[in-house]
Amino acid sequence: MSSESGVEVKKVFIGAGCNRIVNNVSWGASGLVSFGAQNAVAIFCPKSAQILTTLPGHxxxxxxxxxxxxxxFAFKAKELERHYLLSGDADGAIILWELSLVDGKWRHVLQVPQSHKKGVTCITGIMISQTEAMFASTSSDGIASLWELVFPSTNGGDSKISCLDSFSVGSKSMVALSLAELPGNNGQIVLAMGGLDNKVHLYCGERTGKLVHACELKAHTDWIRSLDFSLPISINGKSDSIFLVSSSQDKGIRIWKTELLGPTSSGHGIYRKEEMSLSSYMKGPMFVAGSSTFQISLESLLIGHEDWVYSVEWQPPLVAYTEGFGYYQPLSILSASMDKTMMIWQPEKTSGIWMNVVTVGELSHCALGFYGGHWSPNGDSILAHGYGGSFHLWKNVGDDNWMPQKVPSGHFASVTDIAWGRSGDYVLSVSHDQTTRIYAPWNTEDSCQDEEIWHEIARPQIHGHDINCVTVIQGKGNHRFVSGAEEKVARVFEAPLSFLKTLNNTSLQKSCSSEDIQLDVKILGANMSALGLSQKPIYVQAVHEIPERNGIDDLDTLEKIPDAVPTVFTEPPIEDQLAWHTLWPESHKLYGHGNELFSLCCDHKGELVASSCKAQSATVAEIWLWEIGSWKAVGQLQSHSLTVTKMEFSHDDRFLLTVSRDRQFSVFTITRTGTGDVSYNLLARQEGHKRIIWSCSWNPHGYEFATGSRDKTVKIWAVERASSVRLLTTLPPLASSVTALSWVGLHDRRNDGLLAIGMENGLIELWSLSYKRADDGSIAAPGLAASLFVRVDPFLCHVSAVNRLAWRKKSEDGTNMQLASCGVDNCVRVFDVTVS
Structure with missing residues (x-):
């Protein structure tokens, strides 16, 4: 994305986790997977394991x-140039999106009119023809709706939507839907619905008219969680049966056969006599749809899962023109359960009894089960999404050998803070999902040279509290960071040897080996703590003591957490490895604050860390200074009366800038004596804005700084002659509250800068700042010129508030940079910014 100002902004990476909701994920005929990440609809490509975009609108x-x-319906979609996506949210809104396969561009087509009053629980749809589809939606307000969609036959045309029927399903809401055309080519459709009353309800009717309640299927003893119709299945050369599979919290899966008996005449059906077989052992109700009669029978009961079965799905039909009707419906069902497994079920060839033929899953302590499972369009891959917001993908590499594959990963709650690694080769993020994660580009010989492929390479901290802030320690020595959570303690973590070697493997050049692989690092990794608090080190010489864990006793229990096995990775790790074998040991705890930690920052020399906590009074709002290395408290700075929201050291560490909820900013002078003692003075404190000040950032080359506030303004200030602060300029009012700022120098000239502004609506703007200096270093008249360089495309930006922005320079001349951002939409984003 470029602008006339000569700035080009390109998406490099998006990391995000999946909302922990059952019907959240869909795998399309386009080969792409959609899922909800907070308010965003995220799209990822399983082939590249990258999130391509997020769609703003909800x-x-x-x-x-x-x-x-x-x-x-992949077998029907070979000729389609445009694919469509429906998404429903917790307010009841349903949005239709269009994807053009030619250029990969997305378009917000329309919001479905008269949408639900409460949260949408399920959407299901079928393709009637290339340009016509039907879909049904249910909501927790007890309303089910049936819609008709007509897509434009030419580019640029309008899609038309109409509500065919809307009816109440009672006080117990429905959470599972499946829609199908009844066999017999008579234009009849059937809608299966299940939910909190433990029954499967079938409604049928014409494609254009109202639905009538046909029958109820009573067999499950707990909530119905998932329903899926097959396409007509050929039995004895006739395709007059469709199968419905249902799953429930009673841990069971049932397969129901709906068979066309024949046309009705004078109210009596024409029945074909057939012998009762084991595979059709229980006849169910009959119903009439149009001029045809249908018989339902319970085909099979599948028992194998040990916990709630959240999803069941038929394998997508395969193209097979020899069958006579263009496709072949495989008799194969995928189920996903809270017992951490997915199973594939197929009938045995001789007896016809349905058996579990494949089981895959996660045996780690941290995967608390799967919320859903999905087939790829060609049936060679299966995808699960789990309680930890994570994806798990297996591919059949031949002879039912299902191997784990790389998938995108990320936080499943608001990402509160980010920081670049000390040498800029990775991004560290922390979140309210109680994890710290590290993302880095992973370069391989077969990857394109002009495109960085980023992956999550480590999860250094898995905690028992929501994490609010982080800072990476600068200066020489091992990689270290300090994180602060919803507790009164800041914790210091140090990179283990396994991470240093893995980091070295991410680069083809091995450029970081001399600096990062230190021979004196004696710690290989870390073990998870029982309560999710202190992570204990695993020492290099203790590796041989780790027992082989392949016996039956090694299955994790609540009483015993198995040992981690620190691993050096030669390719990007998958979820199970990340959550278990990439922890960093905790080296220190910093006690002193009276409330939960809120903000952290480190100086540029790597000598001091400043920390602040949530506060309602001046004594609690003091800022603590910690000496790196000894980790002694060397200062308590008092100025603010409410929570200090952001802090930053000036480029030469002479000043510490702090901003607060009390609408004031403070500038402290920080001096180090020859003996190593730290002295500090309050240079200036003044009310800078009319509302909370959320963010601040120093000019990397001077003593100017920016402050951003809820009052939708950004102000630029200057420290003059090290004795006072004056306002240089106020940027024009922005569209939304300012929540994040980051200032970077351009072209290594101290008089030019680029200020990244992140807002509460998720958008990011880049502003150019330029000025002239007088001989004494102060800014000369006419002062500072600020102009908008570029508004970043909303399809690249966050969809909720931006929490933090951070720059790093890729080139010495300052024309190639990367901007990292994180936000309330669970996303970590990295942009390439090129200034010509």
Missing amino acids: KAVVNCTHWLPSSK
Whole structure:
């Protein structure tokens, strides 16, 4: 994305976790997977394991997504140039998106009118033809709706939507839906619905008319969680049966056969006599749809999961023109359960009894089960999304040998802070999902040279409290960071040897080996703590003591947490490895604050760390200074009366700038004596804005700084003659509250700068700042010129408040830079910014 100002902004990486909601994920016929990440609809490509984009538009958490055509209709979608996606949120809004396959561009088509009053729980749809689809939606307000969608036949045309029917399903809401055309080519459709009353309800009717309640299927003993119709299945050369699979919190899966008996005449059906077989042992109700009669029978009961079965899905039909009707529906079902496993079920060839033929899953302590499982369009891959916001992908590499594959990963709650690694080769992020994660570009011989492929390479901290802030310690020595959480303690972490070697493997040049692989690092990794607090080191010489864990007793229990096995990775790790074998040991705890930690920063020399906590009074709002190395408290700075929200040291560490909820900013002078003692003085404190000041940032080449506030303004100030602060300029009012700022120098000239501004609406703007200096170093008249360089494309930006922005320079001349950002939408983003 470029602008006339000569700045080009390109997306490099998006990291995000999946909302922990059951119907949240959909795998489309396009080969792409959609999922909700807080208010955003995220799209990822399983082939590259990268999130391609996030779609802005929802005002509430995205509950469900559904592709048109979905993977079930991939055999019909070969000629389509445009694919569509439906997404529903917790406010009841449903949005239709269009993807052009030619250029990969997305378009917000429309918001479904008269949408639900409460959260959408499920969306299901079918393709009637290349330009016509139907979909059904349910909501926790007890309303189910059926819609018709007509897509434009030419580029640029309008999609038309109409509500065919809307009806109440009672006080117990429905959470599972499946829609299908009834066999017999009579234009009849059937909608299966299940939810909190433990029954499967079938409604049928014509494609254009109202639905009538056909029958109820009573067999499950707990909530229905998932339903899926097959396409018509050929039995004895006739395709007059469709199968419905249902799963429940009663841990069971049931397969129901809906068979066309024949046309009705004078109210009596024409029945074909057939012998009762084991595979059709229980006849169910009959119903009439149009001029045809259908018989439902319970085909099979599948028992194998040990916990709630959250999803079941038929394998997508395969193209097979020899069948006579263009496709072949495989008899294969995928189920996903809270017992941390997915299973594939198929009928045995001789007896026809359905058996579990494949089981895959996660055996780590941290995967608390799967919320859903999905087939790829060609049936060679299966995807699960889990309680930890994570994806798990397996691919059939031949002979039912299912191997784990790389997938995108990220936080599943608000990302509160980010920092670049000391040498800029990775991004560290912390979140309210109680984890710290490290993302880095992973260069391989087969990757394109002009494109960085980023992955999560480590999860240094898995904690028992929401994490609010982090700072990477600068200066020489090992990689270290300090994090602060919803507790009164700051914790210091040090990189273990396994991480240093893994980091070396991410680069083809091995450029960081001399600096990072230190021979004196004796710690290989860390073990998870029982309560999710202190992570204990695993020492290099103790590696041989780690027992082989392949016996039956090694299955984790609540009483015993198995040992971690610190690993050096030669390719990007998958979820199970990240969550278990990439922890960093905790080296120190910093006690002193009276409340939960809120903000942290480190100086540029790597000598001091400043910390602040949540505060309602001046005594609690003091800022603590810690000496790096000894980790002694060397100062308590008092100035503010409420929470200090952001702090930053000036480029030469002479000044510490702090901003607060009390609408004031403070500038402290920090001096180090020859004996190593630290002295500090309050140079200036003044009310800078009319509302909370959320962020601040120093000019990297001078003593100017920016402050950003909830009052939608950014102000630029200057420290003059090291004795006073004066206002240089106020930027024009912005569209939303300012929540993040980061200033970077351009072209290594101290008189030019680029200020990145992140806002509460998720958008990011880049402003150019330029000025002339007088001989004494102060800014000369006419002062500072500020102009908007570029508004970053909303499809690249966050969809909720930006929490933090951080620059790093890629080139010496300052024309190639990277901007990292994090936000409330669970996303970590990295942009390439090129200034010509």
